[in-house]
Amino acid sequence: MKPLNRNQIAWRAAQDIPDGNVVNLGLGMPVLVSNYIPSDRDVFLQSENGILGVGPEANELNINPNLVDAGSRKVTLRGGASLFDSANSFAMIRGGHIDITILGAFEVSISGDLANWDSRIPDKGPLVGGAMDLAVGAKSTWTMMQHNTKDGSPRLLNYCNLPLTAPKCVNRIYTDIAVVDVTNQGFMAIELLESITVEELNARTEAEISLASDCKPLQAPADLI
């Protein structure tokens, strides 16, 4: 199996969402998770602009130009959905009523610090949005990311180099080569691509990373492109 592509990482994360959970998906790769939630799970997607129960993307027949999600996509509502204002939405987020938030990440540290909002591009303005509130408020914070940067540098680090979104918030990391839990003993891979050895995994991870005793091969459907 080759390293997972974006859709395969999204598929893999989606398999772990428990039935009945309320989930907020961040911009970029995490939004793709909504396409792969198993049909036997009744999940409510929260969008921080004021939706509990985001449905599929709108089409020509059911589009409402005023109904958008946090990524500005025109969406629909699922049965049982509700709408509210931004202050109420962030009360829901900060108040611990969201089970899981799945966020993109530039870097995650061994203690679960998250950096995902400011990549320090000179003169480009900041964009924090709801990331800090989600990372602090959700019961669980998962990240989805490439295991390494384009030039091969590690992104699972001892300490984050980029500005923090929140300290000690990440519980689980889905990458193109592994599923990694952030534990009190540090990073622990619970799934790893079969073609990658533990030595290779460690060479691509700055912080020490161990394998769970029941570590499984990381797999995803090959036809997701």
Add this chain to the structure above:
Amino acid sequence: MAIDKRIETAKEVISKIFDGAVIMVSGFGGAGFPNFLLEILRDAEPKELTLVANSATHPYSLTHSLIEAKMVRKVIVTAARGRGKELSPFEEQWRDGSIELECVPQGNFSERIRAGGAGIPAFYSPTGYGTDLAKGKETREINGKNCVLEEAITGDFALIRGDRADRFGNINFNTTQMNFAPAMATACEVTIAEVREAIDEALPTTDVHLPSVYVNHVVATGKEI
């Protein structure tokens, strides 16, 4: 005399927006931008405005046109990054030091505005603790949770977008048009609402999302968004 907050044209009330005023502008992701009012405001050309809005650079919101017209001295926003690699007009003015930026996590942003309208001068929030956005702010540990003191935001004028209104100033929103509008309307001295239609009779009470007490002027645009 019977209450009637409807106005034929918004020019006169917009002309009362003075140099140095703090204005709040609703809208998120393409929904709820009061672009009809913003066009009139741009032509009225008050200077040295402080702009409180989710984004300084959203392409669908005419807030960016106020920045391009050099009418804005400071922005309080959650997003200030232009799309693409080129610098946006906001980013150029920010780099040149002619515009001040206060970047706020979206949950703290909406709650600071809500607090401003609810008579709460400040509150402690866990969001942002340990990050660059909390630098210089008072912090405190409350029940084992590290928090940042966040001050309320109030304004002179709120410009918001709704779907329907009645002559009393009650506002109904179309789905996610709501976003920041209810909080902003409570936090400003004067709220001006543009809506698709403004009717003579009272809105059905259960359709009222924003009570009339928070709204000063209503103008109908006849347009869906």
